[in-house]
Every structure is written in C-alpha cells, then in structure tokens.
Amino acid sequence: MTSPKSQPRTNFVAFKTVLRKEVQRFMRIWLQTLLPPAITMALYFVIFGNLIGSRIGTMQGYSYIQYIAPGIIMMSIITNAYQNVVSSFFGAKFQRHIEEILVSPVPLYYVLLGYVVGGMCRGIIVGVIVTCVALSFTDLKIHSYPITFAVVVITAALFATAGMINAIFARKFDDISIVPTFVLTPLTYLGGVFYSIDLLPEFWRSLSLINPILYMVNGFRFGMLGVSDIPILYAFVVAVGFCIVLGTLALILLYRGIGIRT
Amino acid sequence: MFALELRGLCKTYANGHIALRGVELTVEKGDFFALLGPNGAGKSTAIGIISSLVNKTSGSVRVHGIDIDDDFPRAKTVLGVVPQEINFSQFETPLEIVANQAGYFGIPPGEAHERAEEKLNTAKLWDKRSQPSRNLSGGMKRRLMIARALVHDPKLLILDEPTAGVDIEIRRSMWRFFETLNADGTTIILTTHYLEEAENLCRNIAIIDNGEIVEHTSMKDLLEQLHAEVFRLDYDGDASALPAQLPVEVLSDHTMEVRLAAGRSLNEIFASLSSHQVIVKSMRNKSNRLEEIFVRMVSNDES
Numbered sequence: 074m075t076s077p078k079s080q081p082r083t084n085f086v087a088f089k090t091v092l093r094k095e096v097q098r099f100m101r102i103w104l105q106t107l108l109p110p111a112i113t114m115a116l117y118f119v120i121f122g123n124l125i126g127s128r129i130g131t132m133q134g135y136s137y138i139q140y141i142a143p144g145i146i147m148m149s150i151i152t153n154a155y156q157n158v159v160s161s162f163f164g165a166k167f168q169r170h171i172e173e174i175l176v177s178p179v180p181l182y183y184v185l186l187g188y189v190v191g192g193m194c195r196g197i198i199v200g201v202i203v204t205c206v207a208l209s210f211t212d213l214k215i216h217s218y219p220i221t222f223a224v225v226v227i228t229a230a231l232f233a234t235a236g237m238i239n240a241i242f243a244r245k246f247d248d249i250s251i252v253p254t255f256v257l258t259p260l261t262y263l264g265g266v267f268y269s270i271d272l273l274p275e276f277w278r279s280l281s282l283i284n285p286i287l288y289m290v291n292g293f294r295f296g297m298l299g300v301s302d303i304p305i306l307y308a309f310v311v312a313v314g315f316c317i318v319l320g321t322l323a324l325i326l327l328y329r330g331i332g333i334r335t
Numbered sequence: 336m337f338a339l340e341l342r343g344l345c346k347t348y349a350n351g352h353i354a355l356r357g358v359e360l361t362v363e364k365g366d367f368f369a370l371l372g373p374n375g376a377g378k379s380t381a382i383g384i385i386s387s388l389v390n391k392t393s394g395s396v397r398v399h400g401i402d403i404d405d406d407f408p409r410a411k412t413v414l415g416v417v418p419q420e421i422n423f424s425q426f427e428t429p430l431e432i433v434a435n436q437a438g439y440f441g442i443p444p445g446e447a448h449e450r451a452e453e454k455l456n457t458a459k460l461w462d463k464r465s466q467p468s469r470n471l472s473g474g475m476k477r478r479l480m481i482a483r484a485l486v487h488d489p490k491l492l493i494l495d496e497p498t499a500g501v502d503i504e505i506r507r508s509m510w511r512f513f514e515t516l517n518a519d520g521t522t523i524i525l526t527t528h529y530l531e532e533a534e535n536l537c538r539n540i541a542i543i544d545n546g547e548i549v550e551h552t553s554m555k556d557l558l559e560q561l562h563a564e565v566f567r568l569d570y571d572g573d574a575s576a577l578p579a580q581l582p583v584e585v586l587s588d589h590t591m592e593v594r595l596a597a598g599r600s601l602n603e604i605f606a607s608l609s610s611h612q613v614i615v616k617s618m619r620n621k622s623n624r625l626e627e628i629f630v631r632m633v634s635n636d637e638s
Contacts, residue, residue, distance in 0.1 A: 083441020
C-alpha cells in the first residue's frame with residue numbers, strides 16, 4: 074500500500090467510510106434520531122402556532138405560525154447536528170472503537186470532516202422533516218433559495234463542529250448533556266425563535282446580539298420570509314466566523330490527542 | 336531494516352507515572368517475537384505508542400524503517416494491532432466492522448467487502464457476519480478483532496494478549512493460524528500471560544519490567560539459562576530406600592520430584608530408581624520452563 078500522503082483518493086475513501094458509518098448509525102436508530110424532533114416540533118406548531126399564535130396576530134407582516142416556522146426548523150437543525158456528533162463521537166470514545174480510526178492512516182482532518190458532515194446530514198434531514206410538518210400547519214414560501222440553503226449548511230456545520238468539541242472534552246455521559254441542556258437550549262430559545270428582538274427592551278435587545286444563534290435563526294428567517302432583525306451580511310459573517318474558529322479549535326484538539334490519546 | 340525498532344522510548348504520564356524508561360528493542364522481519372512482562376510493566380504503553388494511541392514522551396519508533404515522527408500514516412499501513420480490550424462497536428455487525436476498517440485504510444467498498452469476507456471466513460465468522468457483534472462469544476470477539484487487524488494485510492502484526500479468556504481448543508486453533516500467518520511472512524509480536532504460548536510460538540523474546548527491557552534474546556538461549564529443571568514422577572514401589580545423594584524428594588507414596596541439574600541426564604536417575612525397584616509410570620515438568628525464568632527475572636528486578 075502506498076503512502077496516504079501521495080494518495081488523496083485513499084483518504085477520500087476513508088472519509089466516505091466515516092461518513093457512511095455516521096449516516097448508517099442515525100438511520101439505524103431513526104426512532105431515536107429522526108422521529109422525536111418531528112413530534113416535538115409538531116407540538117410547538119400546535120401550541121405556539123395554532124392555539125397561542127392565533128391570538129398574537131401578525132409579526133413583521135406574517136402570521137405568528139409563519140413567523141416562528143423558520144426558527145423552529147432552524148432549532149431542530151441546530152439541535153440534531155450537535156446531538157449527532159456529540160453522542161456518536163463520545164460513544165466511539167466510550168466503547169473505544171475510535172481506536173479503529175486512530176490506528177488507521179486516515180488523517181484526522183478527514184475524521185473531523187466525516188463526523189461533521191454526518192452531523193450535518195442528520196441536521197438537514199431532520200430540518201426537511203420538520204419543514205414537512207410545518208407545511209401541514211401553514212403555507213411557507215422561500216424568499217431566497219441560495220440564502221436559505223447557505224444558512225442551513227453553514228449552521229449545521231457550525232453546530233456539528235461544536236458537538237465534536239464537546240465530545241472531545243467529555244469524559245462521562247453527563248458531560249455530553251450539560252452543554253446542550255444548560256447552554257445550547259437557552260441560547261436557542263433566546264435566539265429569536267419565537268419572537269423578534271425588536272419587541273425587547275433596549276438592554277435585553279443589546280444583550281441578545283451577543284447570542285450567535287440569533288444570527289443564524291434570523292439569517293434563515295430572511296432566506297424563507299425575507300424579514301430579519303439583523304442585516305443578513307452580519308448573519309453570514311458571524312456564522313462563517315464561528316465555523317472557522319470552532320473548526321480550527323477542533324483540529325488543534327484532535328491533533329494534540331486531547332480526549333482521544335493518552 | 337527491522338520490522339520494529341524502538342530507541343530510547345520513554346513515556347511519562349500526566350500524573351507523573353513513568354511507564355517506559357528508555358526502551359531499546361528491535362524485532363527482525365519475519366520473526367515471531369514475544370514481549371513479556373508482568374501487569375503494569377509497560378507492554379501496552381509501548382504498543383499504544385507504536386499504534387498511535389499513546390503519545391510518547393521521547394525516543395523513536397520505526398516500523399519497517401519508517402519513523403513514526405516522519406510519516407506515521409505510512410507506518411500505519413504496514414501495521415496491524417489486536418488490542419487487549421474489546422474495542423469495536425457492539426451495535427455493528429462483524430461484516431460492517433471489518434469492511435469499515437478496510438475503508439479507513441483507503442480500500443474502496445467493493446474490495447473492502449471482498450477482503451472482509453475473506454478475513455471473516457478465515458476467522459470462521461462468516462456465518463455470523465450479520466449478527467450484532469455484542470451477541471458474539473468472547474472467543475468470537477477476539478477472532479473478529481484479529482480479522483479486522485488483518486484486513487489491510489499488514490506486514491507487522493501486534494497481538495496484545497489475543498487468547499485471553501479463550502478456551503483451549505480455540506486457543507490452539509488460533510496458534511495454528513498465527514503460525515500460518517508467520518510462515519507466510521507476517522512478522523508477529525505477541526504479548527501474553529500464557530507463557531506456554533510464548534514458548535511454543537516465539538523464536539525471540541524480550542522481557543520488560545518496570546518500563547525497561549530486562550532481557551532480549553532468542554527463546555532457545557533464554558531457556559538454556561535454566562540451571563535446573565524439576566520433574567514430577569508418578570511411581571510404584573518403595574522409595575524409602577533410595578540413596579540420599581539422589582536428587583529426589585518423595586512427596587507421597589506414589590509421587591516424587593526430581594531436580595535435574597543442567598548437564599545431567601535423566602537416564603542416570605531412572606537407572607538408579609530402577610535398581611531400587613522403583614518403577615516410573617509417568618513424568619511431567621513441574622512448571623513451565625519459561626515461566627520459571629520469567630518469574631526469576633521479574634522477581635530479581637523487584638528486589
């Protein structure tokens with residue numbers, strides 16, 4: 074066998090293997106991975122959209138259910154992209170089958186890419202499922218396909234990478250639920266999923282601007298509805314900036330062997 | 336060029352524990368090599384460094400002439416490792432596990448499937464290929480790890496206690512398999528606590544204790560270091576009249592031990608026993624020869 078250094082094709086095969094394994098994993102357990110978000114988000118649409126939303130009236134020119142639909146879809150993408158990588162990579166560490174990859178010549182940046190793209194696949198598939206659920210409650214139009222698609226891909230990549238960093242540091246099962254429960258969920262709920270930050274007092278509005286999820290939710294809302302609390306360019310700058318920072322951090326951690334080598 | 340060359344290999348863990356203290360070790364290509372040592376001696380740390388699961392503190396490792404600091408990915412292409420602990424996904428099937436491993440080595444899916452079939456057949460696991468691996472028996476799990484380690488046809492195979500917890504019948508069939516692999520040109524490094532296994536299979540040996548190599552020689556030379564062997568004899572007759580200078584110790588009415596110094600013949604003992612109407616019915620080594628040397632070396636070192 075020739076050197077992987079001179080064989081990008083063999084590295085690509087290895088990447089596809091990591092990716093296929095990731096996709097097979099969440100498809101095999103679809104009852105745990107794909108179905109629950111569909112049910113949870115359907116409940117959001119019933120309660121916040123139909124029951125409460127009908128009394129709220131319009132928001133930025135859209136009915137409340139139409140206004141929150143992009144936020145709910147984005148919330149499911151964020152949660153599932155993150156959850157897929159954090160549970161899969163930590164599971165691989167816990168059961169020690171991460172060693173299968175470590176003893177092989179596949180470069181670690183391909184390993185990161187395989188896990189992240191796997192997480193993106195789950196996030197996007199769940200996003201499509203939740204969109205179908207949303208369509209059964211209300212009409213949705215797409216204001217800009219390129220912006221919608223780009224925001225989804227970048228956000229899924231960002232939170233899949235964040236899940237990887239969480240998994241790298243995690244030593245026990247508690248560690249993979251602390252960040253989603255105490256950081257990710259509050260940030261998502263306070264990230265303008267259910268409201269426009271224009272409704273907030275000035276202090277809380279300003280504070281909301283340091284929440285990165287706000288930019289992605291509003292970027293996606295702009296792609297679908299054409300309305301946003303923040304300029305779309307800012308949304309891309311923040312999302313891409315976080316992607317680069319977290320991607321670099323994940324690579325540094327992997328190459329230093331943090332959490333995977335003794 | 337050696338199959339494996341360790342020079343001044345040191346490992347100090349973050350908690351200050353020194354696992355390896357300048358290990359010097361060479362393994363010739365084609366060798367069947369035993370790396371023995373008590374628990375905690377540093378065997379698994381050394382194997383971990385060679386296979387990239389443990390970061391070394393200092394020193395060098397060359398696998399088939401490739402320095403892991405220069406090109407670890409290429410070194411890994413010639414290396415297969417069977418670890419001590421089960422380390423595959425319990426939710427995947429044997430076919431998925433072995434085919435995925437081929438994929439990590441850059442083998443395309445079609446060929447990966449063919450190789451997985453071949454290796455699983457060799458490991459007598461093909462009929463279990465679609466079962467969740469958690470349902471396999473302990474011996475099957477070990478054979479699965481061997482099949483997985485061989486899927487990219489490594490030139491150097493490291494077996495870290497491959498037969499631990501395996502029944503004697505399967506162990507012996509695994510020995511035959513390892514011998515065939517070695518005869519076909521694969522260099523094998525074996526760590527084991529079954530010293531009979533090492534004595535039967537390996538041509539050269541190193542003993543590691545407290546992070547240092549305390550012996551590195553051929554199995555033949557090592558066994559010749561024994562100054563005496565102890566045999567246990569089952570006999571009929573009256574042993575009470577045996578001469579005092581005969582190196583025997585009567586244990587019961589039908590059992591005695593003979594301590595045979597190096598260079599002395601068993602024939603002399605038998606002749607003497609026979610002349611006193613003591614009939615030897617059966618004979619066996621009291622302990623494994625390698626075990627005796629091993630215990631001596633390790634306990635010397637401890638003192």
